[in-house]
Amino acid sequence: MYETTYHRPASVEEAAALLAANPDAKLLAGGQTLVPTMKQRLAAPSDLVDLRHIAALRGISSEGGRIIIGAATPHAEVAGDATLRAACPGLADLAAHIGDPHVRYMGTLGGSIANNDPAADYPSAMLALGATIHTSKRDIGADDFFTGMFETALDEDEIIIAVSFAPPERAAYAKFPNPASLYAMTGVFVTKGSAGVRVAVTGAGSDGVFRQAEMEAALSADFSPAALDGITVSPEGLLEDLHASAAYRASLIKTMARRAVAAA
């Protein structure tokens, strides 16, 4: 790791000011992605601005019919929160299966979606839930937030404050983990709610998380696993690596989608 200066702001404003004052600074949340990257010397921020001690960024609440999750809420808290378990157990289950206990106690929802790893779990949930990403500057819909592999709509100096969504009628996540990393080799989050059916796929797309329109249409007509039987997922545009070919991922998308629908 290269040398860096650590800051512990107490408010979002203070954090934003630190970011503005140090062009090579980076926000630090759970550090579960950023710190290993720094240890491998692949990232060299001059300053680290730690968000984990800003009370306003942490916690889960229900307001005006929407669930709000603070950006610095660790996965373990998302997994165990009673309000969320009641409103959207699929999301709590997703959080419960991220990494290992160490990762779940340190890693945060905000860090995960800001990073937008193509194999991360949360982006699929945000997209399928039609969540709103609230930042220090604006509100961004999930459809506009995830813009490509490791790419988001965030500006350099923009801080995610929270995410919010209307609890769906039905929702579930089915994940097929990469045997080595246990990240999603293919994960599918399905929801059925006031905005209709949404199917979001992570781990498989070479452009990161995406929605599967054909499945959404089929499930809108009939929200059952069998509704997906006739659909053939094309391997085009899907990731290829040591662990899975595009064709295998295409098959996993269908299998995971059916399992998610069955569990929802």
Place this chain on the structure above:
Amino acid sequence: MGIQGIGASVARKEDRRFITGAGRYTDDMVVPGMMHAVFVRSPHAHATLGKIDSAEAEDMPGVIAVLTGEQLKADEIGNLICGWAISSKDGAPMNMGEWSPLAVGKVRYVGDAVAVVVAETRAQARDAAEAVMVDYDELPVVVDALEALKEGAPQVHDNAPGNLIFDWEIGEKAATEQALAGAAHVTKMQIRNNRLVPNAMEPRAALAKYDRAEDHFTLWTTSQNPHVARLVLSAFYNVAPENKLRVIAPDVGGGFGSKIYIYPEEIVCLWASKRTGVPVKWVAERTESFLTDAHGRDHLTEVEMGFDANNRIVGLKVDTIANLGAYMSLFSSAVPTYLYATLLSGQYVIPAIHANVRTVYTNTAPVDAYRGAGRPEATYLLERMMETAARELGVSPAELRRMNFIREYPYQTPVIMCYDAGDYEASLDAAMKAADWDGFPARRAEAEARGKLRGIGMSCYIEACGIAPSAAVGALGAGVGLWESAEVRVNAVGTVEVMTGSHSHGQGHETTFAQLVSDRLGLPLDQVNIVHGDTDKVQMGMGTYGSRSGAVGMSAIAKALDKVETKAKKIAAHLLEADEGDIVIEDGHCKVAGTDKQVPWFQVALAAYTAHNLPDGMEPGLKEGAFYDPSNFTFPAGCYICEVEVDPETGKTDVVQFVASDDFGNIINPLIVEGQVHGGLAQGIGQALLEDTAYDASGQLLTASYMDYAMPRAADLPSFNVGTTVTPCPSNPLGIKGCGEAGAIGSPPALINAVTDAIGVRDLTMPASPRRVWEALQAKA
């Protein structure tokens, strides 16, 4: 702790320090003035080495030296060697290429050490290592052994034409071919044994300290055999003579073979310490471990097995290509030859065997022994063949094995080994019973109703431990003898210290070795200390690998104990005015058998050291040493049965039942033996289900982190059903065979046999990853 002797399931004495974080590993060692080494490594798999410009690095904060191969050569530091000479079948010696501890002229794999930076902190050394400018002129690369043998393939070493190190054979070629020609049925397969990264929890490390006043070196290092390290460092690498070099292997966090060898880094740290005048420490980062720890396995084999009309094996023909990587590691030549082909008779009567083995250089990390070393490769081959043959012949795999079992001992195989004892049918029967073999069809039907494909597979393994009479291995080319030493030192108050040449890095010697002493002298376990891992404390020893420490290391202790007991009995007889022949040692006393006359053990010890009243002419003291050279290998054997369920939609395999029935001979500590089996099974299941080492065509290691290299986790493993049967080993005084590697040796074929049974395919390359299984199902559909 009371008297806990042979057969007691004693919890490990050493675990208290390990699980409370009080273990002391090489990286925990700190000496005054210590500085840190970081290696500059080649990012290319094959290149001519040009100018190394270290000017900028040398000026960076904290840096005291940047050293290269040229300087190392100028100081006459030797090249690394392979310590087991194997000749080709035409009599030509093996073509060993040069391996300089820091590359000179050429780099041959990604990770090859090119220079070393020494600085005040590790971070400074790393910063400076990045600033060392190295000119590389890239050369064509070959990573696959089969490709390396093809005409026109890139040449890894000039003195190994066609990249061939040796072309070796064993057994009777003509007889085997004749047997196969006359066979009623011949099963043929091509079998790959996947390359593995050892992944010890503690990465390799070295701390070298040169003492100018004494002209003496101390090396703390992660070694399974500190004395062998010292021998090789002094005899071949010209670092220091043995009397000027102390090697200490403190707590070592796992070895699995990968810490047997001497690597460039230890040599360079010793040399750099003298050159710079400061103690130098190096600790591998995990990526360095992936890149540079000696890998395991990597065989490609064409195999044919012939059967007569009664399904008896008539012959076995094996043609193996073994990838040894870019350099010949210390025992690399022995692994695919004498540790592999000599086990090709398995548990079976095979009248004719012929094996041809070609070892090959490629632009990949060196390959050497890894838990099992050669025997897993042999077992995988045979047991995949037996299973496949049974399917082709339409007979039960259990019955095909049973009818071909060796049943009379000693049994001389056609491939050197002479099995001394065993009962393979007992293991088979015990395993089949524990696995409820007959109930499998019902379990398969039940799984099918849940949409799962259930399969069952077995493996009947034999392996050879405790390598072996020194004269025999010497005749086969070994550069060392394979005996073990012990010294039993009874202190004046009767407590005991045992200096052993074995080295514990997870095996629990501090407990089991103490149990032997407790058993023999009737002393509580906590009055016995086991001392190992320091060449200044322990007489010459050969270290721990090949499951040899029970059979060979403890036999040496037993031999030393014989001598201690003889002397103690003489003293006790003198004190009790009895006949020496009537003295027995029990419950911490020397007693006159059949009487109530006795003297406490500590008084016998005290008498030995006060020397006020000893038998005429007896020397004071109670301390005896012994060297034990085995008369044969030992032959653990057993039967493993694995049941899996495959999800046909995803290709994911779950191991739902795993039964192990092992014959390890006599058992000192059942708890530790069970733990060793569990660990071995986890590694074997890891190889068969998860672990794979992949290089791309340019020689980059694609699986250089846990993001891509899949290690077995608890959730990948079932609750093991482990049992033992016992035929005592006749070749050593304790009747022990060895248990350290069996799990890793016997389990991969059982698992792959189960998966192929589940999905109904003949061939499947390890690991049975979800992708491979899914693709096999697609290909079948």
